[in-house]
Amino acid sequence: MTPLPTIFVSHGSPMLALQDSPARRFLQGLGVSLPRPKAIVVVSAHWETAGRSAVSLASQPETIYDFGGFPQALYDISYPAPGAPELAEHVASLFDAAGIPVERNAQRGLDHGAWVPLSLMYPDADLPVMQISLVHGADPATHQKLGRALAQLRHEGVLIIGSGSLTHNLFEFRGQSVDAIAPLWVTEFESWMKERLEASDSEALLDYRNRAPSARKNHPSEEHLLPLFVAMGAAGTEAQARLLHSSFEHGVLAMDAYAFN
Numbered sequence: 463m464t465p466l467p468t469i470f471v472s473h474g475s476p477m478l479a480l481q482d483s484p485a486r487r488f489l490q491g492l493g494v495s496l497p498r499p500k501a502i503v504v505v506s507a508h509w510e511t512a513g514r515s516a517v518s519l520a521s522q523p524e525t526i527y528d529f530g531g532f533p534q535a536l537y538d539i540s541y542p543a544p545g546a547p548e549l550a551e552h553v554a555s556l557f558d559a560a561g562i563p564v565e566r567n568a569q570r571g572l573d574h575g576a577w578v579p580l581s582l583m584y585p586d587a588d589l590p591v592m593q594i595s596l597v598h599g600a601d602p603a604t605h606q607k608l609g610r611a612l613a614q615l616r617h618e619g620v621l622i623i624g625s626g627s628l629t630h631n632l633f634e635f636r637g638q639s640v641d642a643i644a645p646l647w648v649t650e651f652e653s654w655m656k657e658r659l660e661a662s663d664s665e666a667l668l669d670y671r672n673r674a675p676s677a678r679k680n681h682p683s684e685e686h687l688l689p690l691f692v693a694m695g696a697a698g699t700e701a702q703a704r705l706l707h708s709s710f711e712h713g714v715l716a717m718d719a720y721a722f723n
Contacts, residue, residue, distance in 0.1 A: 465616040466497060467723035468609070468701075470624040470693040471579050473507075474715045476529050479539055479578045483640055484709040485717035486582060492706070492719070493583035500619035501546045501590040503553065503612065505693070506575030507626040507686040510598040514563035515608055516570070517550040518593045524571035541577035546590035549620065553594060553612065560611035567595075575625040575689075594692075602668045602684070602691040609695025616723075622696045624689030628652055628716035629680040635714055642713035647676040652708070652716040659694075659703035659720060667694075680716075690720070697722030 471489065478486050508528055509516075523545045527537050550566070557564040572580070576593055597604055612622060629648050644652075654674045658666045668691070671677045671684075681687050694701060707719040 463617060463619060464497070465723065466499060466619065466621050467721040468616065468622040468624070468693040468696045469719065469721055470626070470690045471719045472627040472715065472717040473575050473579050473625050474627060474711050474717055476532055476536055476574045476578055479581055480533070480535055481640060483711055485707065485711060488707040488709075488719065489579050489582035496621065499589060499621035501549050501592070502580070502621045502623060503549070503592055503594060503615065504572070504576040504580070505594045505596065505622075505624045505689045506573055507596070507689055508573040508575040509570065509593055509595040510685055511565065511595040512598050514565055515557065515597050516565045516567045516595040517553050518545070518570035519547040519550045519566055519568050520545040520570055520592075521547050523591065523593075525577055526571045526573045528573045539581065541572060541581050541587050543572070543580065543587040543589060543591045546592040549590065550592045553592070553615075556611050556614070557608075560607070562608065562611055579623070579625055596685055596688050602670070602688060605688045605691040606664075606668065606695035609692040610698070612696045613698050616696065622693060624693035626686040626689040628655060628687070628690075628718040629714060630686035631680055631682055631714055633682060635712055638713040640711050644710040644713050644716070647679050648710065648714060648716060650675040651677065651680045652718060656705060656708075656718070660705070662702060664694075667691075693720070694722050
């Protein structure tokens with residue numbers, strides 16, 4: 463079996479599920495552009511656990527509306543994909559074999575970092591999906607290691623998706639329109655990330671917080687960039703990054719997406 467790429471997508475605002483934009487149209491075409499997977503593993507910025515990663519064993523994950531103040535139409539969306547408890551146990555065993563602490567969560571559903579992009583990529587909700595959590599407060603290298611423990615899944619027909627945002631400082635959101643021009647501190651960071659990813663400069667990327675321009679302004683906290691390191695790690699030590707999409711929303715959100723293989 464030809465190994466699948468691993469994917470990083472920027473999921474932006476929950477309104478991506480409803481509001482037209484270049485990033486939304488990209489995600490609507492992404493699923494059909496990829497080989498059809500047997501199942502999907504999602505690492506979302508919106509599930510963090512303390513001290514160790516967790517896997518969801520839910521057989522029918524609920525759609526989690528982990529946001530407030532949006533139009534009712536957003537809460538009316540359901541993504542009833544089946545869960546993948548056997549795959550979750552397999553993932554947990556891979557973490558165990560790599561010496562990575564892991565916990566099992568019987569109930570965790572799909573947060574909007576998972577179901578928003580999946581509802582655009584695979585609208586029929588007919589592929590089994592499970593989530594893996596980020597480790598709260600852990601660094602990029604820890605999350606790259608999580609990804610590396612999952613590398614064999616690519617050879618088993620499993621699509622690994624890291625879902626976050628290439629930039630994510632909502633403190634700088636001032637009600638800008640979806641097509642607002644991105645400021646220099648956003649575009650310079652986005653360009654630096656693209657250059658380092660395409661150069662496979664893992665050392666610089668893992669130290670992005672000290673090396674990238676305006677790193678802390680673009681990511682006051684790291685959870686929205688950490689899924690990228692999981693996706694990068696899961697593609698293996700010789701992984702090559704390929705830019706799939708680049709756009710900006712509301713000025714402060716770089717919506718870049720990458721494939722690693």
